[in-house]
Amino acid sequence: MDKLYSIKPQTAELFRAAQLPVAPVVDLIMRALHEDLDGGVDVTSVATVPAEQTATLDLAARSAGTIAGVVPAVAVFDIVGGDDMSASVLVADGSQVGAGEVIMRIDGFTRQLLTAERTALNLLCHLSGVATATQQWVQALAGTGAQVRDTRKTTPGFRALEKYAVRCGGGVNHRMSLSDAALVKDNHVLAAGGVAAAFAAVRTNFPGVPVEVEVDSLAQLEEALTAGADLVLLDNYTPDQMRQAVAINQGRAVLEASGGLTLDTAAAVGVTGVNYIAVGALTHSAMALDIGADLRTAAPDIVAVD
Numbered sequence: 033m034d035k036l037y038s039i040k041p042q043t044a045e046l047f048r049a050a051q052l053p054v055a056p057v058v059d060l061i062m063r064a065l066h067e068d069l070d071g072g073v074d075v076t077s078v079a080t081v082p083a084e085q086t087a088t089l090d091l092a093a094r095s096a097g098t099i100a101g102v103v104p105a106v107a108v109f110d111i112v113g114g115d116d117m118s119a120s121v122l123v124a125d126g127s128q129v130g131a132g133e134v135i136m137r138i139d140g141f142t143r144q145l146l147t148a149e150r151t152a153l154n155l156l157c158h159l160s161g162v163a164t165a166t167q168q169w170v171q172a173l174a175g176t177g178a179q180v181r182d183t184r185k186t187t188p189g190f191r192a193l194e195k196y197a198v199r200c201g202g203g204v205n206h207r208m209s210l211s212d213a214a215l216v217k218d219n220h221v222l223a224a225g226g227v228a229a230a231f232a233a234v235r236t237n238f239p240g241v242p243v244e245v246e247v248d249s250l251a252q253l254e255e256a257l258t259a260g261a262d263l264v265l266l267d268n269y270t271p272d273q274m275r276q277a278v279a280i281n282q283g284r285a286v287l288e289a290s291g292g293l294t295l296d297t298a299a300a301v302g303v304t305g306v307n308y309i310a311v312g313a314l315t316h317s318a319m320a321l322d323i324g325a326d327l328r329t330a331a332p333d334i335v336a337v338d
Contacts, residue, residue, distance in 0.1 A: 116144065168295060176302025263288060293309055
């Protein structure tokens with residue numbers, strides 16, 4: 033895997049449509065493949081599979097869920113197989129899938145299919161798990177007017193992909209990095225000398241950046257609203273406190289609930305009138321969706337011996 037690899041034009045178009053950055057995702061895939069091969073070759077496949085053998089590999093769901101990760105999975109097969117491999121997407125990212133349903137079908141040399149299989153599945157299973165978890169929150173909040181939103185509690189190097197998976201599951205992305213929006217948390221408030229002082233410092237130094245302020249009391253909420261916060265994060269508020277916060281806010285800022293939230297309490301929080309529910313577990317604790325790889329190939333010729 034030492035030479036430079038690229039993805040096909042049609043795969044690049046999939047990236048554009050998904051609003052995924054090509055370069056960092058391809059870099060992540062290359063590092064995963066290097067990790068898997070460790071500077072050598074796939075010894076099992078080289079030993080057991082004839083070099084010219086071709087096959088079809090099906091990536092199929094073993095359980096129901098929401099699919100995400102088809103786009104980077106296609107890129108894996110592009111990188112490993114190039115023009116010798118052809119991937120067909122049967123279930124698009126963001127779609128619901130049932131157990132047994134084939135998500136992708138890839139044709140190519142058997143050795144290359146088996147070499148690419150695990151990296152593609154690692155991405156597809158993990159990201160589909162994030163999307164499936166997000167969809168569960170979306171369903172729990174249905175009819176409440178609130179939306180589920182992710183956090184920066186992402187796997188290092190996977191942020192763009194995990195936040196993409198949240199979108200595939202019907203969720204909303206929070207900031208992508210520390211530079212595109214400000215979130216004034218309790219430690220910032222302590223360092224700056226108060227909510228108003230912290231907000232003013234950010235607004236003065238970065239006037240074009242949206243500013244969200246985390247508050248843990250109704251008194252702090254009043255202070256943040258008076259200062260002019262665009263968004264306010266209600267940290268560990270009870271549903272009753274959230275309703276009071278909505279009444280105090282009177283639409284002046286966007287309100288986001290955070291801390292100790294579960295699927296069981298999602299609807300009760302959603303009906304308080306908050307705009308967003310922040311759930312770090314979407315990315316840091318999502319269980320991988322069970323997806324398997326099934327190889328289909330013609331059996332080798334058997335020579336009868338008298």
